[in-house]
Amino acid sequence: MPAKVDIPRKSIYRLSIYQRCLQRLRENQVDTVSSAALAKAAGVKSTQLRKDLAYFGQLGTRGLGYNVDALSGTIGDVLGQNKLQPVILVGVGNLGSALMRYGGFRKEGFEIAAAFDLAPRKVPGVNVPVLAMTDMPDFIRRQNVKMAILSVPASSAQSVVNEMVQHGIQAILNFSPTVLDVPENVVVNSVDLAVELENLSYFIR
Amino acid sequence: MPAKVDIPRKSIYRLSIYQRCLQRLRENQVDTVSSAALAKAAGVKSTQLRKDLAYFGQLGTRGLGYNVDALSGTIGDVLGQNKLQPVILVGVGNLGSALMRYGGFRKEGFEIAAAFDLAPRKVPGVNVPVLAMTDMPDFIRRQNVKMAILSVPASSAQSVVNEMVQHGIQAILNFSPTVLDVPENVVVNSVDLAVELENLSYFIR
DNA sequence: CTATGTGAACTACTTCACAGCT
DNA sequence: AGCTGTGAAGTAGTTCACATAG
16 A cells, blocks of 8 residues: 555545545446546535545556446455454443444444443343443554444543553544543544534634 | 634644643633643643643733633633533434433533434433424524534435434534535534544554 | 546645834 | 744645556
């Protein structure tokens, strides 16, 4: 795989969007698509799409466009979708249990291998074990889990993160409304609902 | 209020973070804070914080720092937090009902005024009316609602958006995994769980 | 003639360096 | 002396313009 260092994070985000559009094309038996058409579906400019894809080699055919299957496969490799990636979820509250019930992850190559909570109890209708927080370190090591979804209250987020990271978690999707402090080699994406709403609120007059 | 046109969107996001940190300072009876200290808490560089704040005037005192109450008030004004902003939520599934139960919105100045679903039924433990989709247009107009949270399946997202926008919604927080097409004057922030995970997946080796 | 790939130009954002108040 | 505010410099990301391949 090519060097990851100087590919913009925003390009990576867009690859996911392209991938979704390609999936739809595939379902519709389309086998070739131009940058213009795919860009339209993804809501970006065609030059941007071509730049994004060019980071990963010459993926298209001049005069013709991109092969849907091949492009989708390449993007899947880049995003690590092509092998099921185990993820743990920590904090089985309102949001946590809703996320456990959300089926969309598996389709995109992720599997919630287990959930953890201080007061573990089964989430109805979901086939994921809910374990005690004290079982987390062991689970991470044994199953070699690298990714975690964090949906605990803000007050305990940092301490949970410290423990996760210490036992091998390298990437965290954070839903707690707080700024997390992590080592250089750990990636955090934060989804902060209040921040998103406030941002919208600013842009309405 | 000053012209919104050339203030970077990222600055607005950061204002929300600063606001949270200020709130904590306020709880601890701190009344003055330096850009260095606040920036540290927010996880940004102090120059960036000062630039962000400078868009809204001279808010600090040279040699001293920023008054916590005053700064928090100004940011609240900018973000429209100082009057309770009504929001509707459309799509009362797993995620939708979890969002309804999430208490954090009100604290930040937002109130879920009503929720809408094709098959409306009360969400236990929440004091928000759940109404039929057909009631939405009227509700938006009568209550003059400008903001919406969208948590419907991808397949119906665009048509719901079209209807919302037609009746006056100006800002949408979108949880559906799809690209929305909206008029120029409508703002959309999308939170796409699969995209966030894929992005993390890319950055772990 | 069509559509990709890409250096060059441009735009947006961040950081620096330091002037200006208190 | 201490800390903010800000033009200037630097960096990152986007768009343009066009050479290149089918």
